Amino acid sequence: MLERRCPPFAEEYTVKRGDTISSIAQEFNTTIGVIRFLNPTININRISVGQIICVPRRVPTPICPNGTIYTIKAGDTFYKIADEFDITVRELQLANPLVNPYNLVVGQKICIPKKPAPPPPPPAIPPCVDGTYYVIKAGDTFYSIANRFNVTLRDLEAANPGVDPNSLVVGRIICIPKKVVPPNTPPCPGGAYYTIQAGDTFFSIANRFNVTLRDLELANPGVDPTKLTIGQIICIPRKPRCPGGKIHVVVAGDTLFKLAQQYDVSFRALVDANPDIDIENLRIGQEICIPPYEPSELCPTGKTYVIMQGDTLTSIAEKFVVSATDILKYNPTMAPSEFIPGKRICIPPEVEV
Template sequence: MVSGIAYAQQYKSHKVAKGENVYRIAKRYNTTPEAIYKINPTAKDGISEGEILAVPVLGNQEYKIHVVEKGDTVYSLSKKYNISVETIYLLNPEADKGINLGQILNVGKMEEKEVAAVDVNKEKGKDAVLDSLKIAPKEQEIIRYITHKVKKKETLYGIAKNYKITVEDIKKNNKRLYSEQIRKKDKLRIPVFANDPVGNETSKVLTDSRLSTTTRYTVKPKDTKYSIARRHGVTINELEQLNPNMSSGFPVGMQITVPTSVFVSLKDAVQPGFELYQVKPKETIFRILRRTGISSDSLFKMNPYLREGLKAGMVITIPKDTISISKGLSKEKYVDLGKNLYNFTPKKVAVMLPFSLDTLNFEARKQTESYLKSKQSLRIALDLYSGVLIAIDSAKTRGITTELTVFDTHRNNNREHIKNLIHENDFENTDAIIGPLYQSNAEIVASELKKYNTPVFSPASRKESKLHDNFFQTRPTNKILQDKIISFVEKDSISKNIVIIVQKGGKYEEVKKKLIAKFPNAKIAKIEEGNYLYEVRLNKALDKNKPNWIFLESNDVAMISNVIPLLNAKAESHKITLFTTDKNNAFDNDNIKNEHLSKLHMHYPSVDKEFDNKEIEEGEEIAPFVKRYKREYGSDPNKWAIRGFDIAYDILMRLGTADDLYKASFDGTTEYVENKFNYSKKLLGGYSNEAVYLIKFDDDLKLNIVE
């Protein structure tokens, strides 16, 4: 019986080819690196060419893989491999956010072919592993599972004997036991086979005539409990009664019991004026609401089971012809989360910032005021906090209430104090944490709260966390900023003379290498010792017959004040446009004239819009925040207060459109007063905000957003 084999876990022997790694092998067999490591624990220390690995597979699944090259798109790959675009997204859900150079994609199943036999005698130490790869021509059908809690002094042999199965039967269904020993209180999945008399009693659980005759059903990709129950004319509760030990994981290939006398077509069950829609990978309730244009109340009335959660592959009912409203969201699409709020349960938010209350002497007022003025981190913390409070108040007017808890992290690298804060307080049900301010402290909090999967939003750090999946970096990294401006120039660089002027030494050598790699035909203006540019060196790099697009990379005020006037003098005659990947504080120095930057139409990437408060106040959409802030605090909000508002308000709006933040982090770009957010999950680590502004100086000294 083939269906029995489809569910029992099988393995393939894979001989490591040159240049392969565990991640690439996992993609080929549609599994995960973790699953391979469990069976091959030594692979964590690295794998070598010619080594044989045991790879877990379902059925005979093996996929073609493609390493993304320059110019590749999902559409071009679909044509190249003769598969649909939808298939690529189904096999690679992460491609929904775009594909990147070097990324490994599944591009269709391998054609079935005979696998050459492995000579086990030639592979010392692999006999036991290869024995487990041998698939019996016929296996017993598993109809359900029993959970066994390991008692003191129990052995695998004794447990197997008790259930009248083999040790290998237990290991196959608890794969960690291939590399680990059982321990007291372990929970093991014990298979019940079709020839076991216990299994035959399942169909007698219910006396309903609809369920009197049953058959076996194999779970298919995209199946859900709801879709199976609906198609067979039973409720989810009745389906669970028919299958009391149904695995919570609901894996593809699992055998379950269903009625044979009733089968209702999903299409036949749909009322006139409605249609069925299959939920796509990573799709959220908010996205469906936006695509259909219906209210959350209407969606839940049509599909009451959605309150239990949305899953990819689920088939739901929607009004006919509404899904055509939108083809989907792209990274450049701005969304208004406030239009689709449906989750109005109170949100639990914690703020962790360095208020340094332990160092303040509140009885000595002058001393305290002096300290507040001199302590930059404290000023930033207070400004961020003031913005957060306005955001909470603003969200309340939209029906989102917040239970706010505030913690003082004191100072940077304060591991013991932060650990004590976490251990002494309950964070298990916290929806989000804003802070800490310093990267080192934020890493500690993310690490300590990883067990609860609590999202930690770093408000200021430029550095990604490659360790923690619950880390949200709200500030785009320097790399993201660089890539933004370089990509903009690259799109229109063919007819331009690209000139690179880069400060000597340190980090700027890396920037220079990156620019040269992207623009191999660019001219390099030689910088003298002391970071000085002679006019004759500049003249050699410029071209009178082409527009000159110039990258200036420096944080040296003396160098910038030397280069900018030289460029300004030739701005019109040589059609010069200025670019920089990092508009740092040196460009704001009084020695650098904004009139020159305006004449050179300088372009630069920015985390925020950088508009002054007068310009903000003129904008209808953002004036309410500024007015509210002035009313509360008697002054204009600075960039940190605005940042605190934007981060907190975005978090609360996302929580209002989803069950948790992980389900609401991929719904396009959101924008508020001065900041925008588009979070992307990294392969290693947490989420990074990739939303960046591209700003340029116009002729009238005004700053305009290019992208």
């Protein structure tokens, strides 16, 4: 028996004992009419065992999570199917990446994706009588907003009852209430007002807002920390960015070693004053806290020097016109091997010629 040649979208099938044209059509999920179309020279009503016929090529059922499997019918197109199920052609193509939309086969199974849910409605804008609306920006917290607009945290929360202060979303609109400062409220320049709640102590408040007890007491000179009352308003002082020191803005070429030398502070003190920075990767425009200079009590001359990369005991002595022996005498707790970059040393007086 001669081997048959089938179209590209069909495959060969060898008739087995017990087969009928109806059972074959059912097995390949097609119709008798399609099999007749694929085999125009065969009397499909008189097939025999061992005979080779053409049937539609088997197409695996697509993966269709949360969607619906659909069987292609005569006349179907992706545009027609998308319109029927109220989805876009693009969504249908994305759900069936292996299907050629221009070569659909009757009986082929495709995935009808689940129609995407409509976006949730934007959060309701709270009423803001006598107040001001504010749009949340990246990095905002209720504390920083209260501090910026000089209102109490409690008033800010009360003006926005549907807003979770711990889950602020950029772009959300909140209400900044009108500032109302009751009489006998302490001044709070640069800080934020806070309303005492049940269980509050100065210690718990200082811990919550990351300020020192001393700073909290200084910001509230007329408040007795042992006699706090619920509803009482106190001042939360702003935590100083660089207490006693100055801010340096990083420029090209800056390193911590260079800044330590430039401002005559120790490398260790510079690192301690900037615990959140990457000491190996300063960024241009980054703000660095330069701690205040604290002369060592162990340096009678009051003249100190921070050792830089490449310095040696000899080169330091030559730089300050002193002897290496005198440098060791004025730094009795240091061995020669401990003269390393970042260390602050005491410089003896210059040698008189």
